[in-house]
Amino acid sequence: MMIWDGVSEFVAVAETESFTKAGQRLLLSTAQISRQISRLEQRLDTQLFYRTTRRVSLTEEGAIYYRHCRQVLNGLEDAERALSSLKHSPQGLIKLTAPVAYGEKYILPLVNDFLLRYPNVEVNIQLTNTQINLIEEGMDLAIRIGKLADSSFIAKRISQRTNYVCASPAYLTQYGQPHTLSELSNHNCLIGNHDYWRFIENKQIRHIKVNGNLRCNTGHGLRDAAIKGLGIAQLPNYYIEHDIATGDLVPILSQYQEPLEGVWAMYPENRHLSPKVKTLIGFLAEQLP
Known part of the structure; x- marks a missing residue:
């Protein structure tokens, strides 16, 4: 047998x-x-x-x-793909993972567009803020944001993001607008996963400890609290771009805004990049803002 x-x-x-x-x-x-x-x-x-x-x-x-x-089976599939022409239309299963909020706003809609263009492709998406082991979980691709840890994975920059410090007009009218980093200690700061915020001052990255009466591990919750005037928040641009455009939130301390962070497509170094995954990475890089 x-x-x-x-x-x-x-x-x-x-x-x-x-x-x-x-x-x-x-x-x-x-x-x-x-x-x-x-x-x-x-x-x-x-x-x-x-x-x-x-x-x-x-x-x-x-x-x-x-x-x-x-x-x-991944190895066998890679061996067969390595012998196939890259001109063939993408087909087969792609397993990918991405952060929850970024994945919901950007990756999922674009994957849907990708499937419309390539109907022979099947996509299995796992949205999680936990950096899972791609090899053990059999993932073909991971979308990661920010500074990457040293690893044996190959990373391709496909977009970028930045963080804004912002507050509602009502909050700024009532409590005033901070103009220096030291003034943040006088304000109610809405805290996410970390009780420090990153800034750049004199070309150096600074981590400023903040305090406030709300701690929340979801950007949507912090955004809502900021819009309702509870305090100041530091959030990625994809949460609040619309609110800034409509005036519901006002960016502050812009002179200290940290540099743009990379959005990366990562895949195992020892895995032959299949046409379907290569095409998806190119599609995301082309379509992401």
């Missing part, structure tokens, strides 16, 4: 969480998929799935086996 028997079927069931959907993906009957999985479990002497009438899910052993099988 070949060691590969049942592996493709196993990966398809793990990713679709359905014997029926796995059969549709592989153009096999549900019965064939079920037989192959049963034979694989017998050969491994391990239960790979929990089965109910409503759902199929991986056991702990199945999750470990899936991660290894996915890497092996």
Whole structure:
């Protein structure tokens, strides 16, 4: 018996969480998929799935086996793509991850446009602010923002962002507008994940500790609080561009605004860049503001 028997079927069931959907993906009957999985479990002497009438899910052993099988299949797919012409229309599955807010505002709409242009592509998107392990999770691509840690990944800059310090006109009328960084200590600052804000002064990056009566780990919540006049916030441009344009928020301390940060497309160094992923990266770089 070949060691590969049942592996493709196993990966398809793990990713679709359905014997029926796995059969549709592989153009096999549900019965064939079920037989192959049963034979694989017998050969491994391990239960790979929990089965109910409503759902199929991986056991702990199945999750470990899936991660290894996915890497092996990725390698085989890369080998086949390396022999294919780059002129072929992109097709197949792309798994990518992106930060939640940036992903919702920019990446998801553009991926939808990409799918309209390339209907033979399938995209699986995971929005999370946790920097997951691309290799272990079988991701083809990650969108990351800001300074990157040293790694074995390849990064391509596809856009940029900046942070604004802003407040509502009502807040500034009532409490006054700070003109220096030291004046922030006299104001109610709306705090995100960190209790310090980054600025640039005399060409040097400065981290200023701030205090306030609201701490929130979502930019949407901080934006709403700032618009309602609760205090001053430091937020990425993609949260508040519209509010600044309409005058609901006023940018302040612009002379200390930190430099533009990169938005990056990252992928594993040891993975052959497939036409579909290469095309998607180019599309994002072209369309992102």
